[in-house]
Amino acid sequence: MEEIVVTYRFGPGADPAKEARIIAVGQTAGTWDEKWASRSADLGRHLGKVQDIRPLVDGYEADVAFPAVNVPDGIGALLTMIYGKYSLSGRSRIVDVRLPEGWGLPSRFGIRGIRQKTGVRDRPLFMGIFKPSLGLSPSDLAHLLRETAEAGLDIIKDDEIMPDLPGCTALDRIRACRPVLEKVQQKRPGQGAMLYAVNLSGSGAGLHEKARLLVKEGANALLLSAPAYGYALLEELVSDPEIGVPLFVHPAFAGAYSGASDHGLDWGVVLGTLPVRSGADAVLYPARYGSLPFSEADERRIAGNLRQGGVLPVPSAGIHPGILPRLMDDYGPDVALNAGTGIMDHPMGPAAGVRAFFEALERWEKKEPFDPGTIPGGPLKAAVEKWGR
Amino acid sequence: MEEIVVTYRFGPGADPAKEARIIAVGQTAGTWDEKWASRSADLGRHLGKVQDIRPLVDGYEADVAFPAVNVPDGIGALLTMIYGKYSLSGRSRIVDVRLPEGWGLPSRFGIRGIRQKTGVRDRPLFMGIFKPSLGLSPSDLAHLLRETAEAGLDIIKDDEIMPDLPGCTALDRIRACRPVLEKVQQKRPGQGAMLYAVNLSGSGAGLHEKARLLVKEGANALLLSAPAYGYALLEELVSDPEIGVPLFVHPAFAGAYSGASDHGLDWGVVLGTLPVRSGADAVLYPARYGSLPFSEADERRIAGNLRQGGVLPVPSAGIHPGILPRLMDDYGPDVALNAGTGIMDHPMGPAAGVRAFFEALERWEKKEPFDPGTIPGGPLKAAVEKWGR
Structure with a gap:
């Protein structure tokens, strides 16, 4: 019988055997009373099983196996079973979720599909963000898009807080930017498209229809803050x-689930397992280079889960051209490097921000040093002088 | 200009003025660079403002006001703005969200509409849960429904972990139960319907269509684990x-957002403000009588936010007939009292579990005592002997 195996972590004061039993029974049959003894086959088919309990330095871990038949499909149903009512107790953190192969929706594009669309084969994809987040007009955006596109940027996205502002709705944005995207592609025939991930935002009432309309009007990617x-x-x-x-999945609000160390769900689940099993194509997550307290281990788990499902990891935060050698070492090529200020606030302008990344890649490929004294004058040198390396 | 005002709580080691500024700027314009000085009117319209910072015994609170134009609609967009990227820092908890009047979707039924449908005027509604959660057949459920309906139960619901099991899908359940619901109503003409909140479960792919089908096939209420x-x-x-x-909104998974005391969002926001503004009609939440560590203050905030929006509060957990006097004191009549085992595990059977609640209400109305020695033999006495008072 197929199983869903979930690892829970408990604090040092917990009784892990008792907690794991509460989860295995309380989150499945819900009650186990003598009067149901005659129905034990029917009910037993659905009961969870405590598989293993391990002591940790500062607490315990327990693996609980749930019959997969209890959750034939859907992340919502999965979360309701593995954490639902039990989450209200505040007594554990989910650190891993192992699902049967094929469970959930497969990614339709993922790393491979996005490489195909953009025509970028072997190198990391370069991705930018429209900044400032709010307050620019559709023609401001089209202008920024043109500059960065002509410099060779692969993907651009709205900021995740960009709503449907009067005069600058997602539809206004895509209508202003579509001609630019088309012109870019005409200029580089056979080369693949630049993607613009338009932020999908608003009330659940009509959101699906809005997404359809945006695609019909030329959006070639969408951004959703799925958490x-x-x-x-x-x-x-x-x-x-x-x-x-x-x-493209944005991690906004994921901290509400994952930000406390002893409660909620690990980053690798929320930004890895869950989007992978709900069909995401790319997932943004905080890189260790930014100001957020993200560890290498967190990142590795997120990126590992994403790649296993063929989904494109998009580390974001603190990404700038000077650290490209470290980025290549840390991530390898199967990644989109997402830079907000690292492109838009380049001292010579956004186009130079993009060029600095390509210059850095070329320099890295040639194994040339990155200390500013050795870099010839131009975008990369200016970037390294501003942001370091 | 209309504003959305959010209260953030920080720990004792925080620099609350700095954090509040990070929120006010980072979650709105996103960047504030000199080069945008010429556009300060456009950008300034969207900037958040730090309204107040207060010291607490063990930390700080700050109020940040966001221009309502930044989030014209939708809980997803709201959460992305007020907590989105900032949530990833793990450095604060949202304790209150004050939205402009009329923001969001209004409840279509709420307390008033549910009273109208059930025909229950002045007393608390009595609500039960099918138990065991998994493993019963549709005809088992129809049998339990008949017993409890004939005893006068107002509302029954699936357990929230009940998925679409082979042979016991939501559609199978409603098809088995609909004839019972119709017979009940024929037997009490003019009296209003019993509601059965069918659990809506599964993948987002097709969930909306499934909900439509269930309603078409006779579901007169739906249960959704919205968190x-x-x-x-x-x-x-x-x-x-x-x-x-x-x-009906079930709180499953709400603990992932709210279970840590220094992070995430307060229960009153997740189980009060958010469902109220997304159009819920009734919201279940853990009552202080159960095994979960819920305080009177948490409950008061949840129920207060719900009632302010006309939404029916449904305290659940630890509810049994013997504590009815306390329930009346604590909640008053505008509430649905939701009992799982408190009905289904009654020593004389589920129908007696329902009758015990009515007997308790009558006794309370007549100001009669609840010590078992004074209660005549019957359902209430048996309930008090089993569960106390």
Whole structure:
């Protein structure tokens, strides 16, 4: 019988055997009373089993196996079973979720599909963010898009807080930017498209229709803060053939689930397992280079889970051209390097920000040093002088 | 200009002025660079403002006001703005969210509509849960429904972990139970209907269609674990006139957001403000009488936020007939009292479990004592002897 195996972590004061039993029974049959003895086969089929309990330096871990038949599909149902009511107790953190192969929705594009669309074969994809987040007009955005596109940027995205502002709705943005995207592609025939991940935002009332309209009007990628809107919405969009474009997941609000160390769900689950199993194509997550307290181990788990599902990891935060050698060492090529200020605030302008990344890549490929004294004058030198290396 | 005012709590080691500024700027314009000085009017319209910073005994609170224009609609967009990227820092807890009047989707039924449908005027509604959670057949459920309905139960619900099991899908359940519901209503003409909140479960792919089908096939209420599926799905369902039945929100997975004391969002926000503004009709939450560590203050905030929006509070956990006097003192009549084992595990059977509640209410109305020696033999006496008072 197929199983879903979940690892829970408990604090040093916990009774892990008791807690694991509460989870295994309370989150499945829900009650186990003598009067149901005659029905034990029916009920037993659904009961969870405590598989293993391990002491840690500062607490315990327990593996609980749930019959997969209890959750035939859907992240919402999965979360309800493995953490639902039990989450209200505040007594454990989920650190790993192992699902049967094929469970959930597969990614439709993922690393391979996004490489195909953009025509970028072997190197990391370079990705930028429209900044400032709010307050620019659609023509401001089209202007920034043109500059960065002509410099060779592969992907650009809205900021995740960009809503449908009057005069600058997602539809206004895509209408202003579509001609630019088309012109870029005409200029580099056979080379693949630049992607613009438009932020999908607003009330659940009509959001699905809005996504369809955006795609119809030329959006060639969408950005969704799935942790804030819910993975059910992501599943809904992924399963609609009319929304046949890569879906980029933004981690906004993921900290509400994962930010406490002894409660909630590990980053690798929330930004790895869950989006992978709900059909995401690319997932952004905080890189260790930024100001957020992210560890190498957190990143490794997220990126590992994403790559295992063929989904593109997009480390974001603190990414700038001077650290490209470290980025190559840490991530390898199967990644989109997402730079906000690292492109838009380049001293010579956004186009130079993009060029600095390509210059850095070339220099890295040639094994040339990155100390500013050795770099010829130009975008990379200016970037390293501003942000270091 | 309309504002959304959010209160953040920080620990004793924090620099609250700095954190509040990071939120006010980082979650709105996103960047504030000299080069945008010429556009300060455009950008300034969207900037958040730190309104107040207060010391607490063990930390600080700060109020940040966001221009409401930044989030015209939708809980997903709201969460992305007020907590989104900042949540990843793990450095604060949201304790209150004050939205402009009329923001979001209004409840379509709420306390008033559910009273109208059930015909229950002045007393608390009595609500039960099918138990065991998994493993019963549709005809088992129909049998339990008949017993409890004939005893006068107002509302029954699936357990929230009940998925679409082979042979016992939501559709199978409603098809088995609909004839019972219809017979009950024929037997008490003019009296209002018993509601059965069917658990809506599964992948976001097709969930909306499933909800429509269930309603078409006779479901007169739906249960959704909105914290697990996302509030965007709730908004989507609420805004569909074909799903014209009360939506009950289950708190499963809410602990992932709220279970840590120094991070995430307060219970009153997750189980009060958010469902109220996404159009819920009734919200279940852990009562202080159960085994979960819920305080009177948590409950008061949840119930207060719900009632302010006209939404029915449904305290659940540890509810049994013997404590009815305390329940009346604590909650008053505008509430649904939700009992799982408190009905289904009654020593004389589920029907007696329901009758015990009515007997308790009558006794309370007559100001009669609840010590077992004074209660005549019957359902209430048996309940008090089993569960106390």
